[in-house]
Amino acid sequence: MTETFSFGRAFRLTLLSLGALIFLAPYIFMISTAGKGQSEIFTSSLSLIPTQFFYLENFAKAFGRVSMGQLLWNGVIVCGLIFVIQVIIAIPCAYAMAKLKFGAARLLMALVMLGLLVPIHATSLPLYVAFDSAALLNSYTALVAPFSISVFAIFLFLQFFRAMPDDLIHAARLDGMSELGIVMRVIVPNAWPAITAFAIFSVVAHWNDLYWPLIVVSNQAYATPPLGLLFFRAAEAGDDYGALMAATLIITLPLVAAFLLAQKRFVEGITMTGLKG
Amino acid sequence: MADMTAISLPIEKSRPIVNVSERHEARVAWMLAAPAMILIVLFILAPVVAVITLGFTDFELGYSTFKFVGFENYAELMGDRTFRQSLWNTTVYTAIVAPASILLGLSVALLIESEKLGRSFFRTAYFLPVASLLVAMATVWQYLLHPTIGPVNSLLNLIGLPGPNWLGSAGTVLYSLSMIGVWQTVGFNMILFLAGLTAIPRDLYAAAEIDGAKSSLDRFFLVTLPMLGPTTVFVTTISIINAVKVFETVKTLTEGGPNKASEVLLFTIYQEGFVYLRVGYASAMTVVFLAVLVVMMFAQYRLVDRKVHY
Numbered sequence: 192m193t194e195t196f197s198f199g200r201a202f203r204l205t206l207l208s209l210g211a212l213i214f215l216a217p218y219i220f221m222i223s224t225a226g227k228g229q230s231e232i233f234t235s236s237l238s239l240i241p242t243q244f245f246y247l248e249n250f251a252k253a254f255g256r257v258s259m260g261q262l263l264w265n266g267v268i269v270c271g272l273i274f275v276i277q278v279i280i281a282i283p284c285a286y287a288m289a290k291l292k293f294g295a296a297r298l299l300m301a302l303v304m305l306g307l308l309v310p311i312h313a314t315s316l317p318l319y320v321a322f323d324s325a326a327l328l329n330s331y332t333a334l335v336a337p338f339s340i341s342v343f344a345i346f347l348f349l350q351f352f353r354a355m356p357d358d359l360i361h362a363a364r365l366d367g368m369s370e371l372g373i374v375m376r377v378i379v380p381n382a383w384p385a386i387t388a389f390a391i392f393s394v395v396a397h398w399n400d401l402y403w404p405l406i407v408v409s410n411q412a413y414a415t416p417p418l419g420l421l422f423f424r425a426a427e428a429g430d431d432y433g434a435l436m437a438a439t440l441i442i443t444l445p446l447v448a449a450f451l452l453a454q455k456r457f458v459e460g461i462t463m464t465g466l467k468g
Numbered sequence: 469m470a471d472m473t474a475i476s477l478p479i480e481k482s483r484p485i486v487n488v489s490e491r492h493e494a495r496v497a498w499m500l501a502a503p504a505m506i507l508i509v510l511f512i513l514a515p516v517v518a519v520i521t522l523g524f525t526d527f528e529l530g531y532s533t534f535k536f537v538g539f540e541n542y543a544e545l546m547g548d549r550t551f552r553q554s555l556w557n558t559t560v561y562t563a564i565v566a567p568a569s570i571l572l573g574l575s576v577a578l579l580i581e582s583e584k585l586g587r588s589f590f591r592t593a594y595f596l597p598v599a600s601l602l603v604a605m606a607t608v609w610q611y612l613l614h615p616t617i618g619p620v621n622s623l624l625n626l627i628g629l630p631g632p633n634w635l636g637s638a639g640t641v642l643y644s645l646s647m648i649g650v651w652q653t654v655g656f657n658m659i660l661f662l663a664g665l666t667a668i669p670r671d672l673y674a675a676a677e678i679d680g681a682k683s684s685l686d687r688f689f690l691v692t693l694p695m696l697g698p699t700t701v702f703v704t705t706i707s708i709i710n711a712v713k714v715f716e717t718v719k720t721l722t723e724g725g726p727n728k729a730s731e732v733l734l735f736t737i738y739q740e741g742f743v744y745l746r747v748g749y750a751s752a753m754t755v756v757f758l759a760v761l762v763v764m765m766f767a768q769y770r771l772v773d774r775k776v777h778y
Contacts, residue, residue, distance in 0.1 A: 203579055203582065203583050204583065204586075207576070207579050207580065207583065207586070207590050210576065210594070211589075211590055211594065214593050214594055214596065214597065214651065214654075214655075215596065216612070217597075217605060217608045217612060218596065218608075220608065220611070220612060220619055221608045224611060232617060233617050237619055237622050237623065237626070280503050280507060281504060283500035283501070283503070283504075284500060284501040284503070284504035284505070286500060287496075287497040287498075287500040287501045288501065291493050291494070291497035291500070292490065292493055292494065292497070293493070293494040293497035293498060293501075294494065295497075295498065295501070295505075296497075299501060299504075299505060302505070302508050302509075302512075302513065303508075305512070305513070306508055306512045308761055308762060308765055309512055309516055309758070310713065310761070312713065312715075312734055312737070312754070312757065313515075313516065313519060313757065313758045313761075314511065314512060314515035314516060314519065315741075315742075316515075316518075316519055316522065316741050316750055316751050316754060317514070317515040317518035317519055317522065317751075318511070318515055319741075319742065320529065320747060323529070336511070337511050339507055340504060340507035340508055340510075340511050342508065342512070345504060370496045370497075370500065371500070374500070395598075395599065398601070399601055399602055399603075399716075401602075401603055401715065401716045401720075402715055402716075402738070405719070405738075405742075406738075416601060416603075416604075417601060417602070417603035417604070417716070420603050420604055420607065421603065421719075421720065424607065424720075430614075432611050432614075432617075435607060436607075436611065438604075439601075439604035439605070439607050439608055442601055442604050443600050443601050443604045443605065446599055446600065446601060447596065447599055447600055449599075450595075450596070450599035451592070454588075454592060458591070461656070461659050461660070462659065462660065462663040
C-alpha cells in the first residue's frame, strides 16, 4: 500500500517538475542568453552559463538603442492613469446601480452587459478615425481615453456592493452623509478587496496590450513597453539575440517582480475577476 | 404582519415626502452614474454603431468622401482568399490552443492539488507566463525556436533528429504559435481550476467512497468533474475567446507569414484597417469578428442555464 503510494507520488512529482522545467525554460534561456557574447550565441546555445560575461555590454546596448527608462515610465503612466480613471468612474456608477433606485438602472445594466461583449479590437477602427481627425494620435490621451470606461469594473463592483449590508449605508445616511460622501467614506474603504483585484486585472491587461498602442502611437516617445520592444526589434539589424534578450529581460522584470512579491493577491485577484474577461 | 399594518398608516400619510425623497434618490443616482453612462455611449456604443455602419461603406482613410455600398464589402469578404485563410487559421489555432490549455490547466491543477510538496513553487512556475509581457516572451520563443542557433533545435540535433524551421515554414508556423499560446495560457486556467477544486466540499469525497467509488479515478468522475462544471464552462469560454483574439505573437513573430500561413483574424483586420487604411472593408471584417464573439457568449449563457444546475 505504502509502496504504490510513494510510487504514485514520485510519478506525480516527476511530471510536475518536468512540466515546470519546460514552463521555466524560456526564462532560464532569456537570463542566460542576455549574458552571452555574439559568437557564443552562435556556437553553443545549450550551455547555460556564459563562458564570458557580456551582461554589461548587452544591457548597455539595450538601454542605448531605445530609451528603456522612457518605455517603462510610459507604461507606468498609462496603466496608472487608466486604472485611476476607471475606478473613479466605475465605483459611483456601480454604487448607484447596487444601492439606489432609479429608472435607468435596467438600461444601464443592458449597456454594461453589451459592453462586456465588445473588446477594443471591435471599436478601434472608428476610434482611430476619431482620434486621427482630432489630431490626438501619439499622445497619452489617445492611449488612455478609450479605456477610461471599464464595464467590467462596473460589473465587478456591482456584484461586490450588492453583498454589502444596507444597514451600513442607512447608518451613514442617518449621520447626514451625502451619497457621494457615502461612496467615498463608507463604500471605498470597504471595497479594497475588489479594488485590488481589479487593479491587478487592469494593470496586467494594459501593461501587456499591444493592439491599441500599435494603432495610435508611431512616435517612440509615447511607446508603451510592448510597443517599445517592437521598435527595438525593428531597430536591431540582424540577430543580436544577446541585446534582444537583455531588452526583454528589462521589460519583463517589473510585472514579474510585482507578481512574485504579491503572489497571493494576484491569485486572489484572478480568481475574483477571471482575468481578461 | 401585524407590525406592517400598524406602521402602514403613517407611511400612507407621508407619501408625498417619500416621493420627494425617492425623486431625490433617483436624481443622485443619475448624477453618480452619468459619467459612466456618457463614456459607455462615447467609447463603446457609438463606435459599435459606427463600425457596423462603416461596414456598408467604401470609406478609406485619407479620402474625404465615401458612399454606401450595401453588402458589397461582405460579398468581397466571401471571395477574399486572405480573409478565408485567416478565418481558417484562427479556427485551427483556437481548436488547438483552447482544448490543450484547458486539459493541461486541469491536469496541472489536479496534480498540484493532490501533492503537498512544493505546491506554491509549482503554482508560481506554471503561472509565470501569464504575468509576463507576451511580446517579450514571444521574442524569447523566437530565439528558442531559431532554426540554426536555437536551443530547441540544438537539443533535437543532439538526439539525432532534424529540427524544423518552426516559425519560418508554412507547414509548422501555426503549430509553433499554438504551442506558445498554450504555454502562455495554461497557468491562467490552472489558477481558475485550483479555485474550483478548493471549493468542492471534502465530505462529498467521503460520501462517494462509502457509496462504492473506491478508486480515486471513480471519485474523480463521480465528484470532481461534475462539481467543476461551472468552472469548466467559464474556463472554456474565456479560453476560446482569448484564442480567437490571438494577435501579439503573430504581429511580433511572423506578420502573418510565411505566405499567409499564420494570418489570423485580428491581424488581417489590423492590416486592412490600419496599414492599408481600407476602413470600410476592415469594418465589415470587424463585424464578422464581433458576431463570432456574440455567438460564443450566447453559447455560454445557454450552456450555463441548461447544464450546470444541481
